[in-house]
Amino acid sequence: MRPLYFDHNATTPVAPRVLAAMRPYFEAHFGNPGSAHIWGLRAKKAVDEAREQTAALIKARPEEIVFTGCATESNNTVLFGHFPDRAGHLAVSAVEHPSVLAPARALAASGVEVSHIPVTPNGLVDPAEAARRILPQTRLVSVMLAQNETGVIQPVAEIAEMAHAVGAAMHVDASQAVGKIVVDVAGLGADFLTVAGHKLYAPKGVGALFMRRGMDLPPYLLGGGQEGGRRSGTENVALIVGLGEACAMAMEDVAVEEARQRKIGAAIEAGLSGLGLAMRIHGQGAPRLPNTLFVGFSGFRAADILSECVIEEIGCGAGAACHGADTTVSHVLTAMGVPREFAEGTIRLSWGRSTTLDDAAELVARLKNIMRRIGP
Known part of the structure; x- marks a missing residue:
């Protein structure tokens, strides 16, 4: 039996070309980018090139890219950086990743007014509700581009217009979107945008934060002043090179790969629909990522x-x-108002570059066997 990996939204394998690009920086090219000799200058050049590659994928300028340790760090940097005095108003969607919702809770506990924007039954952040919750005193609005469970692509550009109308900044967690669909920071109206390396075939432990030119935040880490003083700490050169190469790879074929993965998704949906089970595709009818199926x-x-x-x-x-006899449903399904009988039986399938139509057919066949074995 061959393994079938359908959890690419959790993490992707490091692509062979990414690993090959990284290898020299673990071995011969080990210099510190802050050192003024040949070893350091070679490392600095590699970081600069990776910055250009990352910026190009999201249609940004290289100087607007800050390398971080992960998407969680990027998200925390933006949220806490906007409320150094622990006052003001923050608006976030009800279906954000915990790396946004947990800082929002911490800010609320320390005095920041926080509003959660509801979603419609198909998982879309409701623009009408956003308009009610973006206030004259709002400093920051944070809405993810693609929801990590449902794959629903959110109306970020429309919400960004509302944020800018009251003078608020717009933060977009694009961790699940970058590399899967075309991402344009200007078209989205993003002032800040989060990128996660391990969601697009780079290694874990590296991310990036887009900061639109003219925007600024207090540094989240203090020290030697790396990353233009915005994120101190010696750069992880090898992993940054890996992120840059992964972005360059996506830049080459993101539209073609999106279309191919949508065909795989259509095959899986058709196959599961033919099992004769009562099922519900969460987010159906909304625009979704090409590689995600959240089905109950x-x-x-x-x-x-x-x-x-x-x-x-x-x-x-x-x-x-499940916790003993109790079942805890994800906050996303709760926000969508999904009936409990479907929510409790929900699984997430997510595929990627290495997935084939044969894999999709084999997945459906194995799930058919599983459902027969454990069915009511």
Whole structure:
């Protein structure tokens, strides 16, 4: 039995060309970019090139890219940086990643007024509700570009216009979108945008933060003044090179790969629909990522499905977790108002560059066997 990896939204494998680009910077080219000799200058040149590659993918300027350790760091930098006095107003969507929602909770506990923008039943952030929650005193609005569970692509540009109308900045967590769909920071109206390396075939432990020219934040890390004083700490050259190469790879074929992965998704949806089970595709009818299917099966528990997936050598995620007899449903499904019988049986399937139509057919066949074994 060959393993089937359908959890690319959790992490992607490092692409062979990315690994090859990184290898010299673990070995011969080990210099510190801050050193004024040949070893350091070679490392600095590599970081500069990676900055150009990363900027090009999202249609930004190289000087607007700050390399970070991960998307969580980027998100925390933006949220905490906007409220150094722990006052003012923050608006976030109800379906943000925990790396946005947890800082929002911490800010609320320290005195910041926080509003959560609801979503429609298909998982779209509701622009009408956003208009009600973006206030004259709002400093920052944070809405992700693509939801990590449902894959729903949010109306960021429309919401950014509302934010800018009251003088607020717009932050976009694009961790799940960059490399999967075309991302244009100007078209989105983003003042800040988060990139995660390990979501687009670069290694874990590296990310980037786009800061539009003219915008500024207090540095999240203090020290030697690297990254133009915006993020101190000796640069992780090898991982930064990997992120740059991954961005260059995506730049070459993002539209072609998007179309190919949409065909795989259509095949999986058709196959699961033919199983004769009561199922619900979360986010159906909304624009979605090409590689994500968040599907709930009535009469099943996600934990039971995932246990059988381990046996069948399928890698995927869940929208609900079991704690003894109790089942906790994800905050995303709760925000969407999904009926509990579908929410409890929700799994997330996400595929990528190495996934084929044959993989999709084999996935459906194995899930069919699983559902027969554990079905009510």
